[in-house]
Every structure is written in structure tokens, then in C-alpha cells.
Amino acid sequence: MRSQRKIRHEYSVSALADLSLDVRSRILITLLFIISIVTTAPYQLLMFLIYAGLISWGAALARISLVTVFGRALIVLPFSLVVALGVPFFTGGETVVFFGLELSIAGLWTLAGVVMKSFLSASTLVLLITVTPINLLMQGLRGLGVPVLLIDLLNLTYRYLFVMLEEAMTLRQAAIARGYRPKWLPQAVIVGRLAGTLFLRSFYRAENIYAAMRLRGYKQVMPSDALPKYEWTSIMMVVLFVFMLISIRLYLGCLK
Amino acid sequence: MHIPDGFISGSINTASAVIAVSAISYALWKLKKETYDQPHKVPLLATTAAFVFAAQMLNFPIGGGTSGHFLGAVTAAALMGPWAALIIMTLVLIIQALFFADGGITALGTNILNMGIVGGLGGCMLMRGIRAVLPVGKLGYLTSVALASWASVILASALCAVELAASQTSPLQIALPAMVATHAVIGIGEALIACAVVTAVIAAHSVILYDCPVTVSTHHSHSHDLKRTGIVIGAGMVLALTLAVLISPFASSYPDGLEKVAEDKGFIEQAASEEQVSWQHSLFPDYAVGAVEHEGISTGLAGFVGTGLVFVAGFILIKLVQRRSSVRSEA
Structure with missing residues (x-):
């Protein structure tokens, strides 16, 4: 009984088989990644493509199908559309005529930004939740001071x-x-x-x-x-990830 | 009402996260003391949170083929008390954000502010304020639960609209009336469900209610009650005034139902010409203090004074009713 439980535990921990990253680092990286998504301006489309690419890369490392990750994240779209669909009709500024409807360009960018950001953030979270068992996630949150x-x-x-x-x-x-x-x-x-x-x-x-x-x-x-000691290599992973995000955004001129 | 990531600006999210974290820390500190003496409350808090989550899945029709769902903040406050309600809403929101992608991670603080702090703590304050001026007993208690449930949903949705507008995601003239109008209807469902839950609990065991009307009526200490009433009325007044001052400048540019109809039907000019004299000399023509130049500040001021007047009038009315009922009970 005991050995059975241990095997299952180890199996679930190594779902991110190639990295087996400390859960605290996983949580921090997810959070920082979402903050980066949220702070990107809507018209920087290349940056959003890079985010989608990074999420796909993470899913590939964890051997999870992209359909799972992006499919489950679709759940946020109804709210995004309901709240933001009216925006192009009521925002002022330059307008563009589309199928006989007069739409504000600034409003359309707001709508696109909100949809992309909420969808990509949800995908990131789905990735974290799919590869991390709940008990480990809670231990990690506890380790981070909750x-x-x-x-x-x-x-x-x-x-x-x-x-x-x-x-x-x-x-x-x-x-x-x-x-x-x-x-x-x-x-x-x-x-x-x-x-x-x-x-x-x-x-x-x-x-x-x-x-x-x-x-x-x-x-x-x-x-x-008890959580294992927070190894400095795991902390370095977070630092490296942040460094990578900042340099990509600097290179593309996406950092305000 | 669960705001996803990407809708709210960073500064608003940060500010509301700070408010949420401090309120949650205080609530946890209070609950820690409480659960030390009564450890059975730990699983009770968890199952109540699971109950709120499950009850949110039960949709009810609001007409026009659409449906609303239960929020549960005031119900949780009536069952478990204000701080427990905040923690219960926090648990529900964290689990919804983490495991169901319902509400964003960066917007978690804002969602907790709207539904936990304004919905739960504010709703509980309203419930106590309303109950303080109603006759003691089951009917008064249920009325306070119903009114506070209705108001908590509206307040939370109004704050949500203000936050969306301040983040320049959707314009206030559209978001605020749309959110408040929808939630004024959803709030009725919320009030009905809250009353039904509380009634079921009173019928089964009134002891498990956080402050049940039965014990209130048996241990009635007048001086304590008066002091509590004073605190509650003060708090309610502050809340109402804040809302009047902060929200009325935004809301007033949008015509209210009657004005809208009047404009459409063209009888607003007619009314204006006939009653011009009295209209100009009324205290707040179109709810703005004339002497103040800036429109927003002027409307806010009118809201402040108006709310104050309504409060004083209500207070006098209630005192009269109370005196009459106390005379009757003595006789």
C-alpha cells in the first residue's frame, strides 16, 4: 500500500519529466509570465505570438497536447466577448466601416487585446494546473508564504x-x-x-x-x-526566465 | 462578474490586491483565534465554501431566455459571520481562478475586493444596519438578509463596472448602467435564494446561524443594542455617502428612466416651461449644486447632501415607528 502510493506520487511529480522544476519556481514563473502577458500593449501582435509559442513549448516539454491546454482555456472567451464586444461601437476616435457597421479602431484594439490576454493567461494557468498535482501546488503556495x-x-x-x-x-x-x-x-x-x-x-x-x-x-x-529545500538552481530558473522575457521585450521594443 | 486577466490595469489590480491581502490577513487572524477554541469550524468553513461553489452552479431564469447565478456572499455572512464570509468567498474565488479559469490570477485581488470585501463584508454591514432598524424577529431578519443580498450584488457589479472603466476597458456610460440593471434583476434571485437558505437553516437548527434572531430576542440588552445601532448607522451612512459622492457624477450624465422617456416623448421641454420657476428654485435642480462650477464635484456634493437628507428623514421616521411600537408593547 505504502509503496503503491509512493510510486503514484513520484509519477505525478515527474509529469514535467525533463525539467522536474521545483513547484515554487513553477508558480513564480507562471505568475511572472501572466504579468508579462497582461502588461503587453494590444498592438504588439508579435509578442503575443511569442507567448503562444512559449506556452506550446511548455506543453511539449510536459508532453501534453496543445488541444488540452488551449481547449480548456476557451472557457474565458464568453465573458471576454460579453464585456468587451460593445467597446468598438462606443469608443471614439477614428472609425472603420465593416459590413456596414462603424467601428472605432481604438475600440477594436481594446477588444483584441482583452481577448488575447485573457485567453493566453488562462492557457498558462491550465498548463500549470495540468502538470502539477494539487497537493504539490498547495505545498508550493505554503512554501511561498501563504x-x-x-x-x-x-x-x-x-x-x-x-x-x-x-x-x-x-x-x-x-x-x-x-x-x-x-x-x-x-x-x-x-x-x-x-x-x-x-x-x-x-x-x-x-x-x-x-x-x-x-x-x-x-x-x-x-x-x-515538508517541502524539499529550495535549491539555488531552481531560483536561477526563475531569474533566467525573467531575464529571457525582458530581453525579448527589449529587443522587440515592447517594454514601455 | 469574475474578471479575467487582461481587463484591469496594473495599478488598480495592485491597489486592490493590497486591500484584499490586508483584509484577508486580518480575517485569518480572527478565524485562527476562533478555530483555536472551536476547531470543528475548520471543516465547516471548508464545506460552506464548497456549498457556495456548488450553489453558484444552480442557475435561475431572469427572463428573456437568460439566466443568472447565485453569489452567496451575504448568505455566507448570515451563516458564518462577516470575516468567515470573506474567507469563504476568497476560497471560492481562488479555486475558481486556479482550477476552472473563472476569473484571472492578476485580477484575483480585484475579484476578492468586489465579491468578498464589498459583497461579503459590506453586505454583512448592510444586513446589520438594516436589521438594527427593523423589528426583532424572524421577519425582520429575513428582510435584512433579502435587502442586503440584493444590494451586495448591485454594489459588487457597480464596483466591477467602475474598475473596468477606470482601466479603459469599457466606457462607464455603458458598463455601469448595463451591469447595474442586469444585477438589479439577478439580485432579486439572489435575495430569494438567500432567504430560502436562511429559512431552511432556521427550520432545522437556528443555532447554526452566526447571529440567529431567536437568541437576539431572548437576550435583549437595550444599552448594548443602542450602542451597536449607533455604530451600524454611522457605518451605513459613511458607505452611502461614499457611494453617492463617488458614483453619482458618473451616473448622472446618463438620463434616468423617467427623464429618458420624457426626452423621447418630447414632454421634457413642456414640463420645463411650465414649471421653470419652481424647477430653478428647487434645492438641487437636476441634482447639482448650482453655486459650484465643476460639474462632477457639484453633482457629487448634491449626492452628499441628498443622501444626508434621506438618512435624516429615514431616521426620524424609524424613531417614530419605534416609539409607537414600544408604546404598544408596553400596553
């Missing part, structure tokens, strides 16, 4: 998230089976009753969880593996 209580709560929430989601879907399924076909707003009360039941179930579950935690010797803090 308070232990918050980490424990995050771990517990993530653990029971899918349980509660399944309960919620079961409740909704049952309501539909009883003929719930919502059409107008006051029917939100029915959703509210489902949610009330859901909360009571989560409350009773918390009591059981606490009993189980206490039986296993819970004392204020959840037990967790």
Missing part, C-alpha cells in the same frame, strides 16, 4: 468541492424529475430551497469530517509533507 490556515482550508474545500457539486447536480436532477421547468424569476425560490438543503447537508458533513479528523489526531494544523 498562511497555513488558508492552505488547509483550500485543501479541504477542494476535497469536498466535487462532493458538494455532485450533491447539487443530484438535487437539480431530482427537481427536474419532479417537473421543475424554470421560466420566470420568482422560481428562483425553488433553487433557494435546493440550496438550503445543500447547505444543511454540507453542515452535517462538516460534523462527520471533524469527527474523522479528530480520530486521526488533528491538532490545529493539518499534517503535510
